Amino acid sequence: xxxxxxxxxxxxxxxxxxxxxxxxxxxxxxxxxxxxxxxxxxxxxxxxxxxxxxxxxxxxxxxxxxxxxxxxxxxxxxxxxxxxxxxxxxxxxxxxxxxxxxxxxxxxxxxxxxxxxxxxxxxxxxxxxxxxxxxxxxxxxxxxxxxxxxxxxxxxxxxxxxxxxxxxxxxxxxxx
Amino acid sequence: xxxxxxxxxxxxxxxxxxxxxxxxxxxxxxxxxxxxxxxxxxxxxxxxxxxxxxxxxxxxxxxxxxxxxxxxxxxxxxxxxxxxxxxxxxxxxxxxxxxxxxxxxxxxxxxxxxxxxxxxxxxxxxxxxxxxxxxxxxxxxxxxxxxxxxxxxxxxxxxxxxxxxxxxxxxxxxxxxxxxxxxxxxxxxxxxxxxxxxxxxxxxxxxxxxxxxxxxxxxxxxxxxxxxxxxxxxxxxxxxxxxxxxxxxxxxxxxxxxxxxxxxxxxxxxxxxxxxxxxxxxx
Numbered sequence: 001x002x003x004x005x006x007x008x009x010x011x012x013x014x015x016x017x018x019x020x021x022x023x024x025x026x027x028x029x030x031x032x033x034x035x036x037x038x039x040x041x042x043x044x045x046x047x048x049x050x051x052x053x054x055x056x057x058x059x060x061x062x063x064x065x066x067x068x069x070x071x072x073x074x075x076x077x078x079x080x081x082x083x084x085x086x087x088x089x090x091x092x093x094x095x096x097x098x099x100x101x102x103x104x105x106x107x108x109x110x111x112x113x114x115x116x117x118x119x120x121x122x123x124x125x126x127x128x129x130x131x132x133x134x135x136x137x138x139x140x141x142x143x144x145x146x147x148x149x150x151x152x153x154x155x156x157x158x159x160x161x162x163x164x165x166x167x168x169x170x171x172x173x174x175x176x
Numbered sequence: 177x178x179x180x181x182x183x184x185x186x187x188x189x190x191x192x193x194x195x196x197x198x199x200x201x202x203x204x205x206x207x208x209x210x211x212x213x214x215x216x217x218x219x220x221x222x223x224x225x226x227x228x229x230x231x232x233x234x235x236x237x238x239x240x241x242x243x244x245x246x247x248x249x250x251x252x253x254x255x256x257x258x259x260x261x262x263x264x265x266x267x268x269x270x271x272x273x274x275x276x277x278x279x280x281x282x283x284x285x286x287x288x289x290x291x292x293x294x295x296x297x298x299x300x301x302x303x304x305x306x307x308x309x310x311x312x313x314x315x316x317x318x319x320x321x322x323x324x325x326x327x328x329x330x331x332x333x334x335x336x337x338x339x340x341x342x343x344x345x346x347x348x349x350x351x352x353x354x355x356x357x358x359x360x361x362x363x364x365x366x367x368x369x370x371x372x373x374x375x376x377x378x379x380x381x382x383x384x385x386x387x388x389x390x391x392x393x394x395x396x397x398x399x400x401x402x403x404x405x406x407x408x409x410x411x412x413x414x415x416x417x418x419x420x421x422x423x424x425x426x427x428x429x430x431x432x433x434x435x436x437x438x439x440x441x442x443x444x445x446x447x448x449x450x451x452x453x454x455x456x457x458x459x
Contacts, residue, residue, distance in 0.1 A: 022196055032185045041188055047192065048199040055203030055264075060282040077262045080340065081309075115179035126337065134183040146310060146341070 013067070018058045021067045022051060028068075028135075029075050035130050036079035042086075046067055050078040069144050076127050076145070083123040117164050128157045189318045241458040249288070250282060250357040254296050256357045258289040258307075265312040266342060270321045275346075277305070277365040285362035292365065294356050297408055299381040299423060299454045301330070303354065304365070306336075306343040327352045327369040330415075334409045345409070350455045351375045378455040382430035383421055384437065385450045385458065388416040395419060398445050405437065413457050420450075420458070427451065 026047070033046035054071050061070055062087070114133050118126050131137045131145060141152040142157075177185070180206050200368045236319040250257055261279070265288060269276045279286045291308040307313075315333050330347040340422035346367070348354065358365055386398050390408075398419045412418055421437075426432045430449045437443055452458045 022200075023193070026192055027188050027198055030188055030192055031183060033184050035183065040187075042194065043191065044195050048195045051196045051199035052203045052206075055200045056206060057282050075341070081260070082263060111181045115182040115349065117179075130183075133178050144415070 002045065012053070013058050013061060013064045017064065018055065022054070022071070025068050025071065029071065031134075032075050032130060033079055034074065035115075035134070036083060036123065036126055038119065042082065046078045046082050048076065049082070050075040053078065066144070069141070072145050073147065079126075080123040114164075120164070121160065125156075125160045128153070128160055132157055184373055187265075194274070223339060231332075234386070247360055251355055251357045252294065253355065254294055256291070256293040258291040258363070261286060261290040261309040261455050262340070264290045264307070264310045266310055266318075267314045268318050268321045270324050271451050272336045273325055273327055273369045275321060275325060275367040275369075277367070278286070279310070279363055285364075288360040288363035288365075289365050289420065292358075295408075297423060299383070299452060300410070301348045301352065301455065302410075303346045303348065303356075303365060304334075305365075308338075308341045310342045311340060315344075318344065322346060325369060326379050332391070332412060334399070334412055335391050335393065337393070337400055338397050345411075347411070347457075350378075372401065376454070378453045379425075380451050381454050382425070382427050382449065382451045383420040383422040383458075384430050384447050385410075385420040386415065386417045386445055388412045388418050388458075391417050400441065401445075402437070403431070413459055418449055418458060 004129050029050065030043060030047050031048070033042040034040070037043055037046065050071065058067075061067065114129055118129060121129065127146060128142070129143045137145070137149050139153050139157075142153045146153060148156075179222040261281070264279045267278050267280065269278065277289075279290055290310050293304075293306045295306075296302070297304065313333060318333070319331050322328050327349050328346055329349050331344060333342065333344040335344050348369065350374045352369055354370070355368050355369070356365060374448055386395075389395050395409060397416055399409055401407075402419060402421055406423075407419050407421045409417050410420050422433055423428050423431075427449060430451075433446055434449050437447060450458060
C-alpha cells in the first residue's frame with residue numbers, strides 16, 4: 001500500500017498545518033538529505049526541492065497522520081534525483097567483490113562505520129541503511145516510506161549489508 | 177562515535193527554516209501559475225495541434241482518426257523523449273488500434289510525458305517501452321487494454337532493478353508497423369498500429385540466451401549485467417522468460433559474442449547460442 005492510499009477518510013491539511021508539520025520534522029528531513037550528499041549546501045537544496053514538491057501536493061495527502069512518512073519519501077526521491085543529476089560519486093561494483101568469503105565472521109556493525117559506508121552505496125540503497133540503523137524504523141514503517149512490500153525491504157536490506165560486508169573484507173585483503 | 181551517533185550529531189544549519197519557507201513561497205507562486213495555465217492551455221493546445229497536423233502530412237495521416245487532445249511534441253519509431261518527473265503513475269486507454277499511455281501524479285494528468293525510451297526488436301516483433309521517474313504501472317489495465325488491440329500478440333511488464341522506472345514489452349503481430357507520438361499538456365504517449373507497407377519474410381535469427389525462468393529479480397540482474405551488450409527480456413513459448421543478446425543473421429556471430437561474454441570475469445550464468453524464427457518466440 002502506497003503512502004498516498006493510506007487513508008481515505010481523514011480531513012485535509014491546511015496550509016498552516018503543513019507549515020507546522022514541516023517545522024516539526026525539518027531536522028529529521030535535513031539529516032536524511034545530508035546522509036545522501038554529506039554536504040550542507042546540497043542537503044539544503046534537496047530539502048528545498050522536497051519542501052517545494054510537498055507544498056504543491058500536500059492538499060492531496062489523504063491522511064495527515066502519515067505526513068512524515070510521505071514527506072520522507074519525497075526527500076528520498078529528491079535526494080536520488082539530485083545525485084543522479086550530479087553523478088559525481090563512484091559506487092562499489094558487485095562484480096569486484098564476488099570472491100569474498102561468505103564464511104568470514106566479521107561483524108559488520110563492529111568493523112564498519114555505517115555512516116561512512118553510506119558513501120559507497122548506490123543512492124537507492126542508502127535509504128535502507130538510514131531508515132533501519134539511524135532512524136531505527138521497523139520493517140513495516142520502512143515499507144511505507146519506500147513504497148515497497150515488507151519482505152522486499154528485508155531482502156534488499158540484507159543484500160546491501162552483505163554487499164558492504166564483502167566490500168569490507170576485500171578492502172582488508174587489499175590492505176594486507 | 178558510532179554511525180548512529182554521528183547521524184544524530186549532524187549539525188543543523190541556522191538557515192534551514194528560511195530555506196523551507198523560501199521553497200514554500202516558490203510553491204505558492206507555482207500554484208498560482210498552474211491555476212492560470214489550466215484556464216488558458218486548452219485553447220493553445222488546440223491551435224498548436226491544428227497547425228502541426230496541417231503542416232506535416234504524415235502526422236496528419238497518423239492522427240486522422242484519433243481525437244487530438246494536447247499538443248504534439250514528436251513522432252518517432254525508436255528513440256527517447258519526455259521530461260524529468262518523479263512518482264508518476266502510468267495508466268492506459270485504447271481507441272481502435274491506438275494505445276494511449278497516460279501519466280498522472282496524485283490523480284492529475286502531468287503536463288508532459290516522463291523521460292521515456294522506445295526500442296524496437298525482432299524475433300519476435302516487439303516494442304520495449306521504458307519510463308523513468310515512474311513508480312506505479314497499472315499492469316492489469318495495460319494488459320486488458322492491449323488485449324483489445326487486434327494487432328498486438330502479447331504484452332508483459334519487465335522487472336527492472338531501478339524502482340523509479342517501469343518497462344513493458346508489446347509484441348506485435350506479423351507485418352504490423354507502428355508510430356509513437358509524444359504529446360504535452362497533458363503529457364501522454366500514443367502508440368498507433370497499422371499494417372506494414374512492406375511485408376517481411378520470416379527468417380532465422382541467432383541469439384546468445386539465458387535459461388528460461390520466471391519474471392523476477394534473478395532475470396532482472398542478468399538483463400542488467402548484459403544491458404551494455406544489447407540484452408532484452410523475451411517471453412518463451414512456455415510463458416517463461418529469457419534474457420537474450422544479439423539478433424544475428426548467422427550462428428557464427430552469436431558464437432563469437434558468447435565466446436566474448438564467457439571470457440569476462442563476471443560471467444556466471446550459463447548462456448548458450450540459440451535461434452528461432454523472426455516472427456516466433458523462443459522455446
